[in-house]
Amino acid sequence: MKLRYSQTSPYVRKVMMVAHETGLAGRIELVPTDVWAPDSPIVRDNPLSKIPTLVTDDGLVLFDSPVIAEYLDSLQAGRRLFPAEGPARWMALRQQALGDGICDACVLRRLESLRPESLRSADWDRRQAMAVARALDKLEEEVATLPPPDAPTIGSLAILAALAYLDFRFSAESWRRGRSALAHWFEQASARESFRLTLPPTE
Numbered sequence: 001m002k003l004r005y006s007q008t009s010p011y012v013r014k015v016m017m018v019a020h021e022t023g024l025a026g027r028i029e030l031v032p033t034d035v036w037a038p039d040s041p042i043v044r045d046n047p048l049s050k051i052p053t054l055v056t057d058d059g060l061v062l063f064d065s066p067v068i069a070e071y072l073d074s075l076q077a078g079r080r081l082f083p084a085e086g087p088a089r090w091m092a093l094r095q096q097a098l099g100d101g102i103c104d105a106c107v108l109r110r111l112e113s114l115r116p117e118s119l120r121s122a123d124w125d126r127r128q129a130m131a132v133a134r135a136l137d138k139l140e141e142e143v144a145t146l147p148p149p150d151a152p153t154i155g156s157l158a159i160l161a162a163l164a165y166l167d168f169r170f171s172a173e174s175w176r177r178g179r180s181a182l183a184h185w186f187e188q189a190s191a192r193e194s195f196r197l198t199l200p201p202t203e
């Protein structure tokens with residue numbers, strides 16, 4: 001399998017955590033891909049021009065990260081990261097959506113901050129920052145429903161990737177302030193090997 005990736009993408013990180021948790025990392029050839037480069041080869045595989053993009057051994061091209069993550073999970077015989085059915089499945093998918101949604105808002109903020117100053121919208125930035133703050137407050141409120149460190153699901157991996165992205169790109173904003181239960185959960189859950197093996201570069 002081939003994964004178009006970048007080391008700084010939180011969606012790639014989630015997928016790579018899944019790859020490590022499922023024991024599949026060794027079967028994935030990593031192809032560094034700059035989606036912003038003119039003529040980026042990503043569009044040959046993914047018309048949406050986004051990473052992560054996975055090309056399976058059968059030549060099927062999969063995107064986006066929830067689809068890739070579920071595909072990898074389907075290849076393994078061990079404990080599933082995507083619960084098969086019932087309330088456990090909906091909770092894991094909801095948690096994944098919350099984690100991915102935090103990443104969506106953060107990535108939009110980051111892109112906005114890279115635009116020329118005269119084109120930036122403070123209102124737009126505030127709207128995304130508020131979405132992140134509300135999502136974090138929701139996680140603090142629901143922390144008892146988050147999977148324990150020794151039984152990860154796609155939900156906990158997505159939330160780990162999102163919180164780590166906040167540390168990576170928005171550390172000055174101190175997401176832990178007023179959210180001590182979530183901070184404690186993160187501290188425990190981020191001790192997993194799959195998290196440590198997927199750290200972004202130090203810039």
Ligand SMILES: N[C@@H](CCC(=O)N[C@@H](CS)C(=O)NCC(=O)O)C(=O)O
Nearest residue numbers: 009011035049050051052064065066
């Ligand atoms: N919903 C997608 C989001 C992926 C995404 O936005 N990736 C960013 C990198 S962090 C990207 O490739 N952006 C390029 C673009 O938006 O054109 C997923 O979960 O895979």
